[in-house]
Amino acid sequence: MVSSQSNRNPARIPALGFRALALVVLSILLMWLDHRENHLDAVRRAIGAAVYPIQIIVDAPARLWGWTREVTTSKNDLQLENSRLRTEALITRGRTQELAALKAENDRLRAMLDAREQVRGEVRVAEIMAVDANPYRHNIVLGVGSSDGVYDGQAIVDASGVVGQVIETGFTTSQAILISDPDHTLPVVVNRNGLRTVVFGTGQYNRLDLPFLANNADIQPGDLLVTSGLGGTFPSGYPVAVVETVTRIPQEPFADVTAVPAAALDQVREVMLIYTSNREDGAADE
Amino acid sequence: MSSSRPLRNMPVLITILVAFMLMIMPLPDAVASFRPDWLALVLIFWAMSVPRSYSVGVAWLLGIVLDVAQGTMLGQHALALCVIVYITIKFHLLMRVFPLSQLTATVFALLALYQFLLFWINGVAGVSAPAVDYWGPVVTGTFIWPIVSIFLSGMRYRVQMGR
Numbered sequence: 001m002v003s004s005q006s007n008r009n010p011a012r013i014p015a016l017g018f019r020a021l022a023l024v025v026l027s028i029l030l031m032w033l034d035h036r037e038n039h040l041d042a043v044r045r046a047i048g049a050a051v052y053p054i055q056i057i058v059d060a061p062a063r064l065w066g067w068t069r070e071v072t073t074s075k076n077d078l079q080l081e082n083s084r085l086r087t088e089a090l091i092t093r094g095r096t097q098e099l100a101a102l103k104a105e106n107d108r109l110r111a112m113l114d115a116r117e118q119v120r121g122e123v124r125v126a127e128i129m130a131v132d133a134n135p136y137r138h139n140i141v142l143g144v145g146s147s148d149g150v151y152d153g154q155a156i157v158d159a160s161g162v163v164g165q166v167i168e169t170g171f172t173t174s175q176a177i178l179i180s181d182p183d184h185t186l187p188v189v190v191n192r193n194g195l196r197t198v199v200f201g202t203g204q205y206n207r208l209d210l211p212f213l214a215n216n217a218d219i220q221p222g223d224l225l226v227t228s229g230l231g232g233t234f235p236s237g238y239p240v241a242v243v244e245t246v247t248r249i250p251q252e253p254f255a256d257v258t259a260v261p262a263a264a265l266d267q268v269r270e271v272m273l274i275y276t277s278n279r280e281d282g283a284a285d286e
Numbered sequence: 287m288s289s290s291r292p293l294r295n296m297p298v299l300i301t302i303l304v305a306f307m308l309m310i311m312p313l314p315d316a317v318a319s320f321r322p323d324w325l326a327l328v329l330i331f332w333a334m335s336v337p338r339s340y341s342v343g344v345a346w347l348l349g350i351v352l353d354v355a356q357g358t359m360l361g362q363h364a365l366a367l368c369v370i371v372y373i374t375i376k377f378h379l380l381m382r383v384f385p386l387s388q389l390t391a392t393v394f395a396l397l398a399l400y401q402f403l404l405f406w407i408n409g410v411a412g413v414s415a416p417a418v419d420y421w422g423p424v425v426t427g428t429f430i431w432p433i434v435s436i437f438l439s440g441m442r443y444r445v446q447m448g449r
Contacts, residue, residue, distance in 0.1 A: 016341065020372035023346045027368065030350075030361035035411050040360050047354040051310075054303070055355065058311045 108270060111159035122275040124148065126156075128268065129173065138181035138201065138265075140164070144273065145172040153233050155274045161239040161262025162186070162227060163271050179240065180205050180265050187231045188240050191224040199225060199240060199259065205266040208241050210257040215248045217255060225259060235276050297441040298340065301328050302348065310355045322427035325352060326400050327434050329367060330393060333374040334381050335442045345371035358404075359411060366403040370396045386432055394428040 034040045112125065126148075130141040144150050146169045154166040156176055164178040177184050184201040195218060200209045213219055223243040229236025241259035248255045305324035313321055325348060332340040349364030356363070373396065374381065381389060401420045 016372065016375060020342045020368055023342055023368045024365055027346070027349075027361035027365035030364070031359045031407065031411070034360040044354050044360060047351055051351055051355050054307060055310060058307045062312055 105270070108159065112270070112272060123272045124150075124275070125270055126150075126273055127270050138164075138178035138184075138203070138205070139167075140176050140178060142166070142174050142176055142271070142273075143172075145170045145174050147171050149275070150174050150273060155234045155238075155276065156271045157238055157274060158263045158268045158271050160264065161241070162234065163263045163265060163268060165233055166273070178205075178265050179261060179263075180208065186234070186240060187228045188225040189228040189236075190219055190243075191226045191239075193218055195219060196228055196230070197225075202258075206260055207244075208259045208261055210243075210259060211254060213255050213257050214253065215250070215255050219243060219246055219255070219257060221246055224262075235274060295339065298332055298336070301438060301441065302332070305329075306348065306352065306355075309352060320422040320426045322430045323397060323400060323423050324434075326367060326370060326397060327393070327427055327431060328438070329371055330374050330396055331435060331438045331442075333371045334378045335438075337375040337378050340371075341375060342368050342371050359407065362404060362407050365407065366400045369403060370400050373399070386435065389435070390428060390431050393431045394424065397424045397427045400424075 030040065034044075109125070124144065126142045126144040128140050129143045131139075142150070142156075150166055150169050152166055152169055156163040156165055162179055164176050164181070164184065166174050166176045168175040179186055179199065179201055180203065181201040182203045186199045187196070188199050189196050195213075197210050197213055197217075200211060202209050210219075210225075221243050225240045225243065227234040227236055227238045227240055239262040241261050243257060243259045245258050246255060247257070302325070305328040308324040309321070329340065329345050329348070333345070345367040346364045349362075349367040350360065352358075352363045352367075353360050377392075381392060384392065401424050405420045
């Protein structure tokens, strides 16, 4: 035993220092390749595949423990957990929907804020609560009333243009007429040349009529119509509609001109009420 | 003689395999940073006892496998294990005659060097980890060394007698 011990002298282990040094250099080379260049993914995968069975064995106790706990959970606990998860799922789903609505609302409000830059005077955002739409009546109910300072004849706009005006003010709600209502007329000017005319509702959300334009009137498709402010109800300068078709009929005194409302009358959910300084006049107009 | 060699090596290989499994076994986060370096401890012991069979080459290969299993840089643990096994073999005759307390102190130094190498390589490569992740295993490894040592000594006699 003693003699065999002396045979196993560290000096007799062949080239130990050289081998260690070579392996250290090899390690450094490997690390450099691995860290800087990611060239060794294939090697890593190969060794990983070889180690995988060991990893499965090592993970087995933890997995067994989890499985045992799952199996031995009482039915009561499971039911409790199930109902809790159901509630959570419901709440989460509701929140998700809310989020989508909020996002859309936010976009609209942002667009309105842009529009508000152009609005001179105070405005108030109101929500449309109900829509009463048949071909002869385009009315909406707003969620604000005289308690909020709403008055008859108040102008209503949205992000892109004029929507209508208030016709009846309740305490907390008010009724408004859209510019597309057949009974509604609105004094406008052609933005391009200042030509004055009147816009009539047609009973269709996407069409307005301009019946009192002479055949030789300077108007063409694409002209923007803005409020003139002459009726007293609307402040001047709000976009109302864009001229769509101009049909000149020689034997008739007036041209047949139609326009598309600037506001998306059938899509708006929030509108802005404009407080003008000459509100007494505006109220008398209706 | 050569035919009985694999059989004789079986206990050693099993202890190395067990150490490796303990290294990659999932542990709760609170405990994981105090996981002793089982593989380093076992390799130190076998390098000290049978330096001809379990030398730097074996340590290096196991280090590479450990690197893959732990997702560290390829060669990091290999280098560190290689260095401590080299030092162990250099001083293995001395270490064999150390009393347990002195041997434990030596193992502490080796484990500290091992962790320092890992720490240093991480530093050079720009990988950061909290300091306790490095020094926790040194402490726990040192405390556990006497137990490992006594446990493995039982096998050592079988392995060495067969030689």
